[in-house]
Amino acid sequence: MAPVATPFFFYLFAAIMLIGGILVITRKNPVHSALALIVTLLAQASVYLMLYAPFVAGVQIILYAGGIMVLFLFVIMLVSIDRSIRERQFNSQWVVGLIAAVALGGLFIAVYMKGMSVFPEHALSVIENDNTQNVASMLYGQYMFPFEIASLLLLVAIIGAVVMAKKRI
Amino acid sequence: MTQIIQYIQSYLGSDQTPGAAGNMFWALVYIMLVFAGLSVAVIAMNWLERKILAHMQVRLGPMRVGPHGLLQPIADAIKLLLKEDIMPAEADGFVFWMAPFIVVLAAFTVFVVVPFGPTHAITDMNIGILFMLGVSSLSVLGIVMAGWASNSHYPLIGALRSSAQMVSYEVAMGLAVVSAVLMTSLNAEGTGTLSMIGIVQAQLAQGEWFIFKFFPLGLIAFFIFAVAMVAETNRAPFDLAEAESELTAGFHTEYSGFRWSLFFLAEYSAMIAVSSIAVTLWLGGWLRPFPNLLHNATWDLVFSLFPGVTFLLFAAMCFYNAVRMPKHPLFRIQTIGLAGFGVVLGLIGLVLFVPAVSLRVQDVFWFAAKVAGFMYMYIWYRGTFPRYRFDQLMQMGWKVLLPMGLGVLILTASVALLQQRIWHP
Numbered sequence: 001m002a003p004v005a006t007p008f009f010f011y012l013f014a015a016i017m018l019i020g021g022i023l024v025i026t027r028k029n030p031v032h033s034a035l036a037l038i039v040t041l042l043a044q045a046s047v048y049l050m051l052y053a054p055f056v057a058g059v060q061i062i063l064y065a066g067g068i069m070v071l072f073l074f075v076i077m078l079v080s081i082d083r084s085i086r087e088r089q090f091n092s093q094w095v096v097g098l099i100a101a102v103a104l105g106g107l108f109i110a111v112y113m114k115g116m117s118v119f120p121e122h123a124l125s126v127i128e129n130d131n132t133q134n135v136a137s138m139l140y141g142q143y144m145f146p147f148e149i150a151s152l153l154l155l156v157a158i159i160g161a162v163v164m165a166k167k168r169i
Numbered sequence: 170m171t172q173i174i175q176y177i178q179s180y181l182g183s184d185q186t187p188g189a190a191g192n193m194f195w196a197l198v199y200i201m202l203v204f205a206g207l208s209v210a211v212i213a214m215n216w217l218e219r220k221i222l223a224h225m226q227v228r229l230g231p232m233r234v235g236p237h238g239l240l241q242p243i244a245d246a247i248k249l250l251l252k253e254d255i256m257p258a259e260a261d262g263f264v265f266w267m268a269p270f271i272v273v274l275a276a277f278t279v280f281v282v283v284p285f286g287p288t289h290a291i292t293d294m295n296i297g298i299l300f301m302l303g304v305s306s307l308s309v310l311g312i313v314m315a316g317w318a319s320n321s322h323y324p325l326i327g328a329l330r331s332s333a334q335m336v337s338y339e340v341a342m343g344l345a346v347v348s349a350v351l352m353t354s355l356n357a358e359g360t361g362t363l364s365m366i367g368i369v370q371a372q373l374a375q376g377e378w379f380i381f382k383f384f385p386l387g388l389i390a391f392f393i394f395a396v397a398m399v400a401e402t403n404r405a406p407f408d409l410a411e412a413e414s415e416l417t418a419g420f421h422t423e424y425s426g427f428r429w430s431l432f433f434l435a436e437y438s439a440m441i442a443v444s445s446i447a448v449t450l451w452l453g454g455w456l457r458p459f460p461n462l463l464h465n466a467t468w469d470l471v472f473s474l475f476p477g478v479t480f481l482l483f484a485a486m487c488f489y490n491a492v493r494m495p496k497h498p499l500f501r502i503q504t505i506g507l508a509g510f511g512v513v514l515g516l517i518g519l520v521l522f523v524p525a526v527s528l529r530v531q532d533v534f535w536f537a538a539k540v541a542g543f544m545y546m547y548i549w550y551r552g553t554f555p556r557y558r559f560d561q562l563m564q565m566g567w568k569v570l571l572p573m574g575l576g577v578l579i580l581t582a583s584v585a586l587l588q589q590r591i592w593h594p
Contacts, residue, residue, distance in 0.1 A: 031264065031317060038310065055363075058299035066306030067336065070313065074332050077317045077325065131295055133360050 009050060016043040028085045030076045038069045055132040186366070188281075188292020199291045203280050211437040215242040218548050225552035236507035237490065252426035257319060260423065264318035269424065269431035272311030276435040279304045279442045284365045286455045286532030297365035298346060301446055302339075305401070308439060309335040312403075312410065312420050315432070319423035327419030330559060331410030334400055337566040342397035344574030345390045348581045349450040352379050352387070355585055369454035376461045380451040383584050390577050391451040393570050395546075398443040400566070402436065404547055406554035407562060444543035445536070452539050455532035473527045476534040480518030487511025 020040030027033045041064045048057035139147050180192040187195035216231070216239065223230025231238025256265060282297040284290040294300055309332050316328020353371035354361030362368060372378055380391045400407040411419030421432045448454060457472045488511045494504040521527050521534075557565070 029261075031261070035264065035314070054294060054296045055299070058296040058303050061303035062299065062306060066303055066309070067339070070306075070309050070332050070336055073310070073313050073317070074329065077313065077329070132299075132363050 010047070013043045013046045013050070016040075017047070028089060029081060030079060030084055031073065031081070034069060034072050034076055037072075038065050041065050041069065053131055055135050184288060186288055186290045186293050188290075196291060199289075200281075203283075203285075203291060204277070207277070207280065207438050207441065208434075210441060211434055212242045212246075214437050214440075214544060215245065215433075217544075218551075221545070221548045222552050225549075236494070236503040236510075239507075239510065246430070249426055249430040254426045254428065255423075257321065257423050259320040261318040261320065264314050265423075268311045268315035268318060269428045269435070270311075271314065272308050272435040273431050273438075275304055275308035275311065276438040276442060280438075280445075282365050283442070283445045284369060284449060284454055285536050286529075287366065287370075289455070289533055290366060293364050293366045296363050298350065298363050298368065298446070298450070301365070301442065302343065302346065305439060305442055306335070306339055308435065311435075315424065316420035319420075321423055323416040323418075324420045324422045327410045327416045327422070331403055331420060334403070334407065334409065334562060334566075337563060338397040338400040338570070341393055341566060341570035341574045342401060344571070344578050345394040345397065346446075346450065348386070348390045348574070348578045349379050349394075351578070351581050351585060352382050355588070359589070365449050365454075368449055369456065372453050373456055373460060378451060378453040378456075383581060386577055386581050386584065387451065389573065390581070391447070393574050393577070394447055394451070396565075396570060398447060399547070399550060400562070402440045402443055402547075404436075404440065405551035406556050408556060409559055409562060440544065440547055441540060444540045444547075447543060448536060448539040455536045457531065457535050473524070473531055474522070476527060476531055477518045477521035479534070479538075480514050480521060484511045484515035484518060487514060 017040050020036045020043060023036035024033045024040065027036060041060065045057040045060040045065070048054075048060060176192070177194050180187060180190055180195045183190050183192075187199055219241070220230040220238070231241040234240045234244045256262065279301045281291045282294050282300055284293070312331045312335075313328045316324040316326075316331070319325070350361055350363060350368070352361075352375075353368050355375060356371065362371065375382070379387045381387060399405075403410045409419075410416075411421070416422070421429055424432060453460075457475075459468075463472075487507055491504050491507040491511060494500050494507065521530060
C-alpha cells in the first residue's frame with residue numbers, strides 16, 4: 001500500500017491545527033472558540049492517523065470531538081453571548097507571558113537544532129493493521145498497573161461529581 | 170493510455186476492497202456508487218415512510234403525483250430547491266451556514282467503511298467500527314450548531330435536548346458494541362478485531378450470527394443497540410429534539426429550502442448508517458441465511474435466485490396495481506407509467522438471474538435486505554409508539570440501558586473465558 005504520510009499532508013494538518021489554535025484564543029464569541037477547538041482536535045486526529053496510530057485517532061474523535069466538546073458547547077450555549085463578548089479577553093501579565101514565551105521558544109529552537117540526533121530517523125517497525133491489538137496488549141499487559149491507577153483516578157472524579165451534584169446522599 | 174487501462178484492470182479479480190488494494194480509480198467508482206445508492210435509498214424511504222405510515226393510520230398517503238404517489242419525492246425535491254433560502258436576521262451567519270454541511274458530511278462519511286460484501290466496501294480500516302461510531306457522533310455537533318446559530322428559542326431547546334440525548338445514549342450504544350466486538354476474539358489466536366469486514370468474517374468463522382451467540386446475551390446486546398440507535402438518530406419515539414407538538418420542528422425550525430433538505434438527507438442516511446452497524450455486528454452483514462449449515466451447490470444456487478425473485482415480485486406488484494387502476498382516460502398515463510416501472514423492475518430482476526451478476530450482487534442484496542428490515546422497523550416505531558417524556562428518556566438511558574449494557578458486557582466476557590478455559594482448554 002502506498003504511503004499516505006507525505007510531508008504535504010503533515011504541513012496541511014499542522015497549519016490547520018495552528019490556525020485553529022490561534023482562532024480559539026482570538027475569537028470573542030465563546031461558541032466560535034469552541035468550534036475552532038474542534039477543528040484543531042480533528043486535525044490532531046489526522047496527524048495521529050499519519051503516525052500509523054488509527055486507534056488513537058479514533059479515540060480522539062470519539063472522546064474529544066464527539067464527547068467532551070459537545071458538553072463544552074452545551075454549557076457555552078447557555079451563556080449570554082452579548083455579555084461574554086464585552087468581557088475583557090486577555091490578561092495583561094506581561095512578565096509571566098514573556099517568560100513562558102521565551103522558554104517555549106527556546107525549547108522549539110533546541111528541538112530544531114538537536115532534533116536530528118534526539119529523534120533519529122527510523123524505519124517504521126509497527127504495522128498499521130495491528131495498531132488496535134498492539135495498544136490493547138500493551139495496556140492490559142505491560143502497563144496494566146498505570147492503566148488501573150488511571151481508571152481509579154477517573155472513579156474518584158465520578159464520585160466527586162456525584163457528591164457535589166447531589167444535595168442529600 | 171495502456172498504463173491507465175492496466176491500472177483500472179489490475180483491481181479486477183482482486184479479493185480486497187479498493188481502498189485496501191490502493192486503487193484510486195475503483196475507490197472513486199465505489200464512492201460514487203455508494204453515494205448514488207444512498208440518495209436513491211433516501212428518496213425511496215421518503216415515499217415508503219409516508220405510504221406505510223398512512224396505511225398504518227388507515228389513510229392512502231400520497232396518491233396524486235404519479236401512480237400511487239411514486240413521483241412525490243421528486244416533486245418534493247423540486248419544491249425544496251425552488252424555495253427561498255431564509256436566514257434569520259439575528260442568526261450567526263457562518264455557524265448557521267456550516268451546520269447542515271457538518272451533519273451531512275458526518276452522515277455520509279461513515280459509509281466509507283460499511284461492508285456491503287467481502288470486497289464491496291470503499292475501504293476496510295483497522296478501526297472500522299470505532300470510525301463509524303466516532304464520525305457519526307460528530308453529527309451532534311452540527312445539530313447543536315444549527316440550534317444555537319438560529320438565535321431562536323425552539324431551536325435552542327431542541328438542540329439542547331438532542332445533544333443531551335445523543336451523549337447519554339452513546340454510552341449504552343458503545344457498551345453494546347463492545348460486547349459484540351468481544352465475541353470476535355473467540356478464535357484460535359484469541360485476538361478480536363474492530364474492522365467491519367473482520368467482524369462479519371468472524372461470524373462466518375464461528376458459524377453463527379452474534380445475535381444468537383451465548384443466547385440470550387447477544388440478543389440483549391442487540392436490543393440495547395436497537396433502542397440506542399433510534400435515540401441516536403432522533404427518531405420517534407425518541408424524537409424529542411424535533412417534537413412537532415412542543416418545539417415546532419426543533420433544531421431546524423429556522424431552516425428552509427435546500428438547507429432543510431440537507432438535514433432531511435442526513436437524518437435518513439444516518440438511519441441507514443446505524444442500521445448497517447447493527448446488521449454488521451449482530452446480523453451477519455452480507456452473509457446469506459445459513460451460510461454454514463446449508464452449504465452445498467444446490468443451496469448456493471437456491472439462495473443466488475433470491476435477488477432476481479425479489480425484483481420479479483416487485484414487478485408483479487406493479488403490474489397487479491396497474492391492472493387495478495381506474496379504467497378512466499384521466500388515469501391512462503398513470504397506468505402506463507406504473508406498468509413501465511414494473512417492466513423496468515422486471516428487467517432488473519431478469520438481469521440478476523445471470524450467474525455472473527448474481528454472484529457479485531447477492532452480498533449487497535442480503536446486506537440491503539437486512540438494512541431494509543431495520544428501516545421498516547423505524548417507520549413501524551413511528552407509527553405505533555407514543556413519544557417519551559424527557560425525564561423518561563434520561564431514566565431509560567442511564568438507569569436501564571447502561572446497567573444492562575455493563576451486565577451484558579461482564580457476562581459475555583465471563584462466558585467467553587469459561588468457554589475458552591474449561592470447555593475447550
